[in-house]
Amino acid sequence: MASADKPINTDVPEKDVFALHFLQSLSNLRRQNTFNSPEKTNDRVKKIKKAAYVSMARAAGGTNRLWSRALLRRAAKENNKVVRLPRRKKRVTCLRRRRSNRRDPVEEEEAERLRNLVPGGGGMETSKLMEETAHYIKCLSMQVKVMQCLVDGLAPK
Amino acid sequence: MGGESNNEGEMGLNHGHDPSMPLYAKADPYFSSSDWDPVVNGGGFSSSPYPSVVMDNPGMSCFTHYQSGSGYPDMPASLLPFGDCGGGQFLGSEKNGESVGRLMRAGESHDQVSDDGVSPTRKRRQAEAESQRNKKAVEAYQEDTQRGSDQSQKKHKDGQSKETMNKESSQSEEAPKENYIHMRARRGQATNSHSLAERVRREKISERMRLLQELVPGCNKITGKAVMLDEIINYVQSLQQQVEFLSMKLATVNPEVNIDIDRILPKDLLQSRDRNTPTLGLNPFTSFQGNISTTTNPQYNPLPQTTLESELQSLYQMGFVTNPSTMSSFSPNNGRLKPEL
Numbered sequence: 001m002a003s004a005d006k007p008i009n010t011d012v013p014e015k016d017v018f019a020l021h022f023l024q025s026l027s028n029l030r031r032q033n034t035f036n037s038p039e040k041t042n043d044r045v046k047k048i049k050k051a052a053y054v055s056m057a058r059a060a061g062g063t064n065r066l067w068s069r070a071l072l073r074r075a076a077k078e079n080n081k082v083v084r085l086p087r088r089k090k091r092v093t094c095l096r097r098r099r100s101n102r103r104d105p106v107e108e109e110e111a112e113r114l115r116n117l118v119p120g121g122g123g124m125e126t127s128k129l130m131e132e133t134a135h136y137i138k139c140l141s142m143q144v145k146v147m148q149c150l151v152d153g154l155a156p157k
Numbered sequence: 158m159g160g161e162s163n164n165e166g167e168m169g170l171n172h173g174h175d176p177s178m179p180l181y182a183k184a185d186p187y188f189s190s191s192d193w194d195p196v197v198n199g200g201g202f203s204s205s206p207y208p209s210v211v212m213d214n215p216g217m218s219c220f221t222h223y224q225s226g227s228g229y230p231d232m233p234a235s236l237l238p239f240g241d242c243g244g245g246q247f248l249g250s251e252k253n254g255e256s257v258g259r260l261m262r263a264g265e266s267h268d269q270v271s272d273d274g275v276s277p278t279r280k281r282r283q284a285e286a287e288s289q290r291n292k293k294a295v296e297a298y299q300e301d302t303q304r305g306s307d308q309s310q311k312k313h314k315d316g317q318s319k320e321t322m323n324k325e326s327s328q329s330e331e332a333p334k335e336n337y338i339h340m341r342a343r344r345g346q347a348t349n350s351h352s353l354a355e356r357v358r359r360e361k362i363s364e365r366m367r368l369l370q371e372l373v374p375g376c377n378k379i380t381g382k383a384v385m386l387d388e389i390i391n392y393v394q395s396l397q398q399q400v401e402f403l404s405m406k407l408a409t410v411n412p413e414v415n416i417d418i419d420r421i422l423p424k425d426l427l428q429s430r431d432r433n434t435p436t437l438g439l440n441p442f443t444s445f446q447g448n449i450s451t452t453t454n455p456q457y458n459p460l461p462q463t464t465l466e467s468e469l470q471s472l473y474q475m476g477f478v479t480n481p482s483t484m485s486s487f488s489p490n491n492g493r494l495k496p497e498l
Contacts, residue, residue: 008368026407049404107362110386117393127358130365133389137372140396147403154410 008131012060012138018146021055050075052143060139067132070120 029051054075061068076082107126114129115121118136121129366385370376373392379385 008365010368044408045401045405048408049401052400052404107382107386110383110390113390114386114393117390117397127361127365130362130369133393134365134368134372137369137389137393137396140393140400144396144399144403147400147407151403151406151410154407 008134010131010135010138012135012142015142015146018056018059018139018142019149021059022052022143022146022150025051025055050078052147056139056143060142061135065132065135066124066128067118067120067136074119 026048029047053071057068057071057075063069063072111126111129114133115124118129118133121132124132362382366382369389370379370385373388376385376388379388
């Protein structure tokens, strides 16, 4: 069908961008001295996990993607920091269409579950949600690859 | 088909009526579909035609303006007054030289513009309008809830009506590029605002589902939205679990290894800038652990150790060199460079 839709852009930066961001956040973690003191592993794990997500959000979408904005905002809130994200132009229209476009109960339950998974999914239309999910999946897999390489690199011989 | 008693003498307009037609379809004086062709429609007019009437705005064209905030309104109440407005409304819309479409906000996918010329369709409809106006009031009101099944039927008929439309296309009428995306109802399709919007929305969603299908491994054979969505959800969950698992591993491994990432990172950036190799992000690990198998990162070119050490030393004195600028070359957002953690 001849649609005038702009092609959906789900490009994701190269692996090294993710690696760079992640390594930087890790180095920041080290500098905070939290790793030197004997600590429970769980806290460290949480910190690293959070660092992973934040660096992924920053590497992949910056503030151009809904899910990355939501992620960064959520992370900042946990740190009690204020995050100022530039407003997107289309925000208003998205909200306006919210009520009328979310129908079709068959797929809406699934969409609800997806919304709970993808950060920032609560405020999106279903079609927008799926676009964000595609990008999110790509970024997640990239981040997983980076972390896997890191773990392999750091693994004891 | 119930409620069809007034069909005799009609030009086959109401052949396609099935009991699942919505309320206002009957009450609409301008009842017609977009590509109405009375000659062809002897028996083939299977999909239920929706009214192409203006809901609130009498001055608009015969295709309703898309109203995003509205649900299914109580159509009959608002439509009956139109019964008296004669062909004036049609004439008014004919002055509008643009494509008769549904005006939708930008960003929506563009439904296929039907290739029929505008004027022949309208004139035909005008002729029908007179005869139809008397019938509509008599017909029984249908349930609004049956609309749901209707929508699914229409989608199936999409494929059928496409061929007929292609045969009949005289000349394509391009919608002027605006912020609004004009949409045409296809032949044999309902022209109600909601149905058009629903169709567009559904097409968008299926298009994105196809995209997701390529992303998620092993989903080529799956058809059907529900199963596909399940797979996607599982995949996202598994990815998130992997991240958690790997971060756990990193947490246990990290304090034991004495890497000075501060030293290593700027070297990476500077080197990648100079040599223009894009894959130096994980090279530090080849330097301080000499026997690292490079099979895990096959695309990385491990640098010889001697040059690394010398560069390491020189850079160590410089410390973090030009970090922000190198960051900006990589990252898409130049605003905030320092990680929050």
